[in-house]
Amino acid sequence: MNHFDLIDGVLHAEAVPLTLIAEAVGTPVYVYSTATIERHVEVFREALAGIDDPWIAYAVKANPNAAVLATLAKLGLGADVVSGGELMRARAAGIPAERIVFSGVGKTADEMALALREGIGQFNLESEPEAEMLADVAEMLGMVAPCAYRINPAVEAGTHSKISTGRADDKFGIAYDTALDAYARAAARPSLKMQGIAVHIGSQLTDLAPSRAAFEKVGLLLAALRAAGHAIVNADLGGGLGVPYDPAKPIPPLPAAYGEMVRDVTAGWNARLMFEPGRLIVGNAGVLLSRVIRVKEGVNRPFVILDAAMNDLLRPAMYEAWHDIRAVVPREGEMTAHVVGPICETGDTFARDREMDRVEAGDLVAFMTAGAYGATMGNTYNSRALTPEVLVSGKDWAVVRRRLPLETLIAGDELAPWLQQDQH
Numbered sequence: 001m002n003h004f005d006l007i008d009g010v011l012h013a014e015a016v017p018l019t020l021i022a023e024a025v026g027t028p029v030y031v032y033s034t035a036t037i038e039r040h041v042e043v044f045r046e047a048l049a050g051i052d053d054p055w056i057a058y059a060v061k062a063n064p065n066a067a068v069l070a071t072l073a074k075l076g077l078g079a080d081v082v083s084g085g086e087l088m089r090a091r092a093a094g095i096p097a098e099r100i101v102f103s104g105v106g107k108t109a110d111e112m113a114l115a116l117r118e119g120i121g122q123f124n125l126e127s128e129p130e131a132e133m134l135a136d137v138a139e140m141l142g143m144v145a146p147c148a149y150r151i152n153p154a155v156e157a158g159t160h161s162k163i164s165t166g167r168a169d170d171k172f173g174i175a176y177d178t179a180l181d182a183y184a185r186a187a188a189r190p191s192l193k194m195q196g197i198a199v200h201i202g203s204q205l206t207d208l209a210p211s212r213a214a215f216e217k218v219g220l221l222l223a224a225l226r227a228a229g230h231a232i233v234n235a236d237l238g239g240g241l242g243v244p245y246d247p248a249k250p251i252p253p254l255p256a257a258y259g260e261m262v263r264d265v266t267a268g269w270n271a272r273l274m275f276e277p278g279r280l281i282v283g284n285a286g287v288l289l290s291r292v293i294r295v296k297e298g299v300n301r302p303f304v305i306l307d308a309a310m311n312d313l314l315r316p317a318m319y320e321a322w323h324d325i326r327a328v329v330p331r332e333g334e335m336t337a338h339v340v341g342p343i344c345e346t347g348d349t350f351a352r353d354r355e356m357d358r359v360e361a362g363d364l365v366a367f368m369t370a371g372a373y374g375a376t377m378g379n380t381y382n383s384r385a386l387t388p389e390v391l392v393s394g395k396d397w398a399v400v401r402r403r404l405p406l407e408t409l410i411a412g413d414e415l416a417p418w419l420q421q422d423q424h
């Protein structure tokens with residue numbers, strides 16, 4: 001559920017009309033709802049009821065905005081980070097280092113050193129060379145790195161191929177069959193403390209069966225590792241639970257069903273369970289607000305041309321993702337249209353043959369469920385500015401990322417010496 005509703009014919013974020021934000025900040029702009037974020041944290045916690053002291057590490061990549069992270073820090077969440085930049089953001093937002101877990105196949109020695117100095121709670125290692133590098137870095141710093149190996153369970157998650165991570169030939173984790181040897185070699189390094197086991201099979205999961213299969217494998221390995229003498233205390237089950245995008249499609253399993261499956265599979269594990277939800281926490285908590293620049297007649301359909309483009313919301317171009325597009329002030333009637341942005345490639349298409357609220361030039365539309373993997377995947381293609389962001393709480397709202405002036409687009413560029421203009 002979310003807090004974006006029509007009130008007196010105008011789409012609101014909580015108590016704030018989106019028309020007001022569009023007037024004040026301009027479009028395109030992302031708008032997030034605090035109450036929705038809080039609600040999703042509560043629902044996820046309720047779903048995990050009965051699990052002793054779960055470690056919920058929000059996947060920062062889903063939405064790393066400082067105000068969003070600070071909202072989650074206040075609610076006591078930890079963080080799953082995948083770069084030095086995300087680690088810095090999580091710490092700056094007040095997330096305690098010991099609640100931070102560091103994932104990713106390409107951690108560099110510098111990032112490892114940064115994370116060790118910060119004192120993070122766990123490194124999720126994805127290969128043996130990575131474990132060796134971390135052991136060397138920790139040794140040099142005279143520290144011990146708390147670690148888990150991420151296991152590749154070789155399962156088909158049933159989601160979009162680009163966001164499936166647990167198939168045998170995906171780049172993530174170590175092969176199940178090699179795990180016992182890998183743990184033995186890592187445990188031989190005094191600067192590594194092998195305390196956990198981790199898995200994550202993909203994102204926007206709409207079926208619990210592949211997760212269950214992966215968790216069952218983790219359970220088997222957990223027992224085997226303990227039998228081999230490893231003191232494994234943490235089991236990280238990753239993130240990935242899907243959220244509803246298309247009202248016409250069946251809704252993904254509810255957090256409560258996920259929690260029930262987890263309790264069932266992990267009964268008797270006697271480990272601290274860790275979770276890395278991203279989309280589930282922030283997905284429905286954000287919309288991308290955009291204005292119709294013009295409507296152009298097409299051969300088959302009209303083109304609704306927006307001031308938002310694929311650089312603002314990449315998901316449709318990258319994953320054929322479906323986002324509901326609603327008029328902010330609905331008129332009478334409906335239309336079927338292609339909805340596109342101003343960028344000069346056909347991939348800059350948000351929707352084809354979309355049956356939607358009828359809109360005209362100057363109208364505002366909202367892309368729903370854009371809080372996760374929206375602004376964070378934004379870029380400046382076609383020399384368009386990064387999208388600003390607004391956070392709403394009740395009747396209050398604040399710009400939490402400014403729209404930077406276009407000059408900042410070239411602020412980092414330098415002319416090569418031979419191109420510098422003569423002064424006269």
Ligand code: LLP
Pocket residue numbers: 059062080103104163165200202203204205238239240241276277278279280315319372373
């Ligand atoms: N943990 C790990 C190790 C991950 O790689 C991810 C997501 C998560 C947790 C969080 O997954 P979530 O709960 O948000 O599904 N850009 C894509 C999604 C990429 C997901 C990458 N990894 C999209 O827009 O659909």
